[in-house]
Amino acid sequence: MATKELRTNEQIRSKQVRLIDQNGEQLGVVDIDRALTMAQEAGLDLVEVAPDAKPPVCKLINYGRYKFEQEKKQKEAKKKQKQTKLKEIRMQPKIDTHDLQFKTKHVKEFLDAGNKVKVTVRFRGRELAHTEIGRNVLEKIIELLGDGYTVERAPSMEGRFMSMVLSPKSKK
Structure with a gap:
C-alpha cells in the first residue's frame, strides 16, 4: 500500500x-x-x-x-526474500573427463548455495557440425550431479552455444 x-x-x-x-x-x-x-x-x-x-x-x-x-x-x-543469481559455467565439446568432473563440482557448489546455473558448451569451427557431442557433455553433467537439482531448461542451441539451465530443488 x-x-x-x-x-x-x-x-x-x-x-x-x-x-x-x-x-x-x-x-x-x-x-x-x-x-x-x-x-x-x-x-x-x-x-x-x-x-x-x-x-x-x-x-x-x-x-x-x-x-x-x-x-x-x-x-x-x-529481507526474507532470497535473491537467486544465475551463474554460468562454460566448456567445450572436446572436454577431458577430469575437467568435466572439476566443472561439475563447481556447478554442484553453485546449486548448493541456492543459485541457478547455466551450463554452456561453445562450438568453434567444424565442431558446429557435431552438436550431439555437446549434448552428450551436458547429459553427462546431469548424470554426474545426481538428484539435488531440477533441469529448468533442457539443452538447446543458441547460435554457436548449446546451453541448459539447472536450479536447486526447493526445500519445501
Missing part, C-alpha cells in the same frame, strides 16, 4: 463510509461528516483502507504511525 497513497480525512469523496474505530470494532455505515467529527474528537485521522468496497471502508487511526508500520512490514518481507 506504500506505493498507492490512501485518502485521508477531507480527501475521501464518498458520502457514506463503513467505519471501523481504533480498537478494530465495526461501527457500521456512517455519513462522512459524522465520521470526520468522530476522528477529530478522538485526535485521529480518518483513513480509507478499502476504497473499492461499497461503501468504502474507513478506519480511525494515526495515519503517520500506520504508514510507518506498513513500511516496516514491507522491509521485513524484503
Whole structure:
C-alpha cells in the first residue's frame, strides 16, 4: 500500500463510509461528516483502507504511525526474500573427463548455495557440425550431479552455444 497513497480525512469523496474505530470494532455505515467529527474528537485521522468496497471502508487511526508500520512490514518481507543469481559455467565439446568432473563440482557448489546455473558448451569451427557431442557433455553433467537439482531448461542451441539451465530443488 506504500506505493498507492490512501485518502485521508477531507480527501475521501464518498458520502457514506463503513467505519471501523481504533480498537478494530465495526461501527457500521456512517455519513462522512459524522465520521470526520468522530476522528477529530478522538485526535485521529480518518483513513480509507478499502476504497473499492461499497461503501468504502474507513478506519480511525494515526495515519503517520500506520504508514510507518506498513513500511516496516514491507522491509521485513524484503529481507526474507532470497535473491537467486544465475551463474554460468562454460566448456567445450572436446572436454577431458577430469575437467568435466572439476566443472561439475563447481556447478554442484553453485546449486548448493541456492543459485541457478547455466551450463554452456561453445562450438568453434567444424565442431558446429557435431552438436550431439555437446549434448552428450551436458547429459553427462546431469548424470554426474545426481538428484539435488531440477533441469529448468533442457539443452538447446543458441547460435554457436548449446546451453541448459539447472536450479536447486526447493526445500519445501
